[in-house]
Amino acid sequence: MSTDYRFEGWCGLDNTAAKGNMKWQEFEPKPFGDEDVDIQISHCGICGSDIHTLRSEWGETPYPCVVGHEIVGKAVNVGKSVKKIKKGDRVGVGAQALSCLKPDCFACSDNKEPYCPDCVNTFGDFYKDKSKSYGGYANYNRTHSHFVFKIPESLSSAEAAPMLCGGVTLYSPLKREGCGPGKKVGIVGLGGLGHFGVLFAKALDADSVTVISRSNTKNANSLDLIICTVSSPKMPLGGCLSLLKFQGTFIQVGAPDDSLPGFSAFALIPKQCKIAGSLIGSPAEIEEMLELAVKKNVKAWIEPRPMKEANKAVVDMEDGKARYRYVLVNENF
The missing domain is CATH 3.40.50.720 (NAD(P)-binding Rossmann-like Domain)
Structure with missing residues (x-):
C-alpha cells in the first residue's frame, strides 16, 4: 500500500551505533495489513534495551535497525478491520508488535502475549513474511492494532511514552x-x-x-x-x-x-x-497500568530530548546522565 509519507529513522548500521553513530535514513516497514495502524510519532522513550540491541549484546542485531519501543503519536492510517483505533487518535506502542493471537495459544488466550512463542518485538525482529520490525527513533511506525493503545487524555505524551515498556x-x-x-x-x-x-x-x-x-x-x-x-x-x-x-x-x-x-x-x-x-506486560496490563496512572496521578521522571539529537541522547544514556528516562521528541510534528 502506497502512502504520501516515507518511513525514516535513526538506523543503527553496526555495533558501534550506540557510540553516537546512528544514521538518519529511509527504511521499509512491513506490508500494511487490514489490522495495522500507521502512527506519526511525536515521542519515543529511550530504554536500556535500545542500547543492548544497538551493540548486538542480546544476540546478533539485524542491521539496519531502528530501535525504540516506547512510542506515542497520532494514528494517521488505520486498516479496514481495526475496531478500537480511529484515524486521529493519540496512541502508543510498547515493546511487542505481534503474537500469534490464536485462541488455543496458552499465552494469547490468557492475556500473556509477551510469552507467546511467536512474539515479534517492536524492533530488530522479523515477521513471518520475513519483513523486519522497526522502532520509534523515527517519524512513523507501523504496528498491528492489538498492540496499539489509546493514550488517556490526562497523560502527556512525554510522560506516557516510557510507561509503555519501562513502566x-x-x-x-x-x-x-x-x-x-x-x-x-x-x-x-x-x-x-x-x-x-x-x-x-x-x-x-x-x-x-x-x-x-x-x-x-x-x-x-x-x-x-x-x-x-x-x-x-x-x-x-x-x-x-x-x-x-x-x-x-x-x-x-x-x-x-x-x-x-x-x-x-x-x-x-x-x-x-x-x-x-518477568518480561514486559500484556496489552491488557498496559491499559490497566495507564488507567492506574491517571487515577493515582503517576508521573514518570523524564527529560525530553529532540529527536534530531538522538545520537547525543543515546551517548548520555550510556554515561548514566538520565534522571531517569530520556524521551525523544519529534519537533516537526
Whole structure:
C-alpha cells in the first residue's frame, strides 16, 4: 500500500551505533495489513534495551535497525478491520508488535502475549513474511492494532511514552505478585526502571517501598517482594535474598549481558523463597497500568530530548546522565 509519507529513522548500521553513530535514513516497514495502524510519532522513550540491541549484546542485531519501543503519536492510517483505533487518535506502542493471537495459544488466550512463542518485538525482529520490525527513533511506525493503545487524555505524551515498556515492566510483576496493602516491597536499583517500581508500588498501596542499593543484614527478613532492575552480574544477589521474609519472592527484570551472580541454596531453602523472572506486560496490563496512572496521578521522571539529537541522547544514556528516562521528541510534528 502506497502512502504520501516515507518511513525514516535513526538506523543503527553496526555495533558501534550506540557510540553516537546512528544514521538518519529511509527504511521499509512491513506490508500494511487490514489490522495495522500507521502512527506519526511525536515521542519515543529511550530504554536500556535500545542500547543492548544497538551493540548486538542480546544476540546478533539485524542491521539496519531502528530501535525504540516506547512510542506515542497520532494514528494517521488505520486498516479496514481495526475496531478500537480511529484515524486521529493519540496512541502508543510498547515493546511487542505481534503474537500469534490464536485462541488455543496458552499465552494469547490468557492475556500473556509477551510469552507467546511467536512474539515479534517492536524492533530488530522479523515477521513471518520475513519483513523486519522497526522502532520509534523515527517519524512513523507501523504496528498491528492489538498492540496499539489509546493514550488517556490526562497523560502527556512525554510522560506516557516510557510507561509503555519501562513502566509496565515493573507494573506487571508488582500486580501479579499481589503488591498492595499488607505488602512490603523492595526495588533494587533506582533508575529508568527502578523509579517506576517505586511509583507503581506506591500507587498500588503497598505498606512500604524500599530502594535497595546495598544489602544490610540488619534488615534481614523484612520484605515480601523484591523487584530487581539491575543489569549487572556483580549485584549482591545473595544479600538481596536475605532481605526476603518467609515465602518471599525475588523477581528479576533487569537483563545483564552475562550470567546472574551465584548464591547459596540456603538463601532460599529455610524460608521457602522463590526467584522468578518477568518480561514486559500484556496489552491488557498496559491499559490497566495507564488507567492506574491517571487515577493515582503517576508521573514518570523524564527529560525530553529532540529527536534530531538522538545520537547525543543515546551517548548520555550510556554515561548514566538520565534522571531517569530520556524521551525523544519529534519537533516537526
